Amino acid sequence: xxxxxxxxxxxxxxxxxxxxxxxxxxxxxxxxxxxxxxxxxxxxxxxxxxxxxxxxxxxxxxxxxxxxxxxxxxxxxxxxxxxxxxxxxxxxxxxxxxxxxxxxxxxxxxxxxxxxxxxxxxxxxxxxxxxxxxxxxxxxxxxxxxxxxxxxxxxxxxxxxxxxxxxxxxxxxxxxxxxxxxxxxxxxxxxxxxx
Numbered sequence: 001x002x003x004x005x006x007x008x009x010x011x012x013x014x015x016x017x018x019x020x021x022x023x024x025x026x027x028x029x030x031x032x033x034x035x036x037x038x039x040x041x042x043x044x045x046x047x048x049x050x051x052x053x054x055x056x057x058x059x060x061x062x063x064x065x066x067x068x069x070x071x072x073x074x075x076x077x078x079x080x081x082x083x084x085x086x087x088x089x090x091x092x093x094x095x096x097x098x099x100x101x102x103x104x105x106x107x108x109x110x111x112x113x114x115x116x117x118x119x120x121x122x123x124x125x126x127x128x129x130x131x132x133x134x135x136x137x138x139x140x141x142x143x144x145x146x147x148x149x150x151x152x153x154x155x156x157x158x159x160x161x162x163x164x165x166x167x168x169x170x171x172x173x174x175x176x177x178x179x180x181x182x183x184x185x186x187x188x189x190x191x192x193x194x195x
Contacts, residue, residue, distance in 0.1 A: 047071050048071055049068065049069065049071045049121075049123055049127040049128060049129045050068070050069050050129055051067065051068040051069075051121045051129035051130070051131045052066075052067050052131060053065065053066050053067075053131045053132075053133050054067075056132070056133065056134060057133075057134040057135075057136055058108055058134075058135060058136075059108070059135070059136055059137065059138045060108050060109065060110045060111065060112045060135065060137075060138060061107065061108060061109075061110045061138075062107070063105055063106065063107050063108075064105065064106060064108060064133060065103060065104070065105040066080050066093070066103065066104050066105075066106070066119075066121060066131065067096065067101065067102070067103045068093065068101070068102050068103075068121045068123065068129060069098075069100060069101050070101070070102070070123035070124075070125055070127060071100075071123065071125055071127040072123075072125040072127075073099040073100040074099070074100070074125070075099075075100045075102075075123045075125045076124045077092065077093070077102070077123075078092075078093040078102035078121055078122065078123045078124065079091065079092060079093065079121070079122050080093055080104055080106070080119060080120075080121050081119055081121070081122065082106065082119060084117050084118070084119050085106075085108060085109070085112055085117055085119055085133070085135075086108075086109040086111060086112050087106055087108075087109065091104055091106065092104070093121070100123075102121075102123075108135065112135050113135070114135050114136050114137045115134075115135055116132060116133070116134050116135075117132070117133045117134075117135060118130050118131065118132055118133075119131060119133065
């Protein structure tokens with residue numbers, strides 16, 4: 001059981017609780033859950049080396065980040081074999097926050113040709129993993145970025161998606177405020193009329 005400090009236990013505590021409940025209701029109406037805010041990293045099963053690259057599709061000259069979770073938590077180092085991408089043959093990866101995890105960000109050479117690349121990441125525990133990176137032409141990347149920006153702009157309008165839910169919640173709150181204000185005004189007038 002969580003104990004509230006003395007200052008939050010009375011009227012203020014009830015107000016905070018009501019506000020939190022209202023916030024949860026509005027977010028629920030919009031289809032959001034606290035878990036949607038920050039997806040957790042799925043743990044890598046023991047004995048398995050898993051790797052990824054973000055973004056998975058990039059244009060020449062762009063930065064990409066490779067990550068690996070080595071099979072052993074005691075792994076001392078990891079190397080990205082960058083030669084397929086026109087990078088140095090061996091690129092040392094930096095230790096990440098969790099034991100056995102490594103990360104490195106690299107800039108793709110401007111000369112890398114569009115296509116699918118499968119660079120290997122090797123861990124010092126003797127395991128390795130392969131990631132798939134799709135390199136697309138600069139023109140295709142620019143078109144994809146423009147389309148993504150257009151989709152984000154459309155999603156931000158109150159007529160669709162989360163924006164519609166938040167707009168509906170705001171309208172509902174204004175309606176409740178108007179009813180409460182009208183009731184208070186009518187009560188005040190009736191009290192003045194009957195002293």
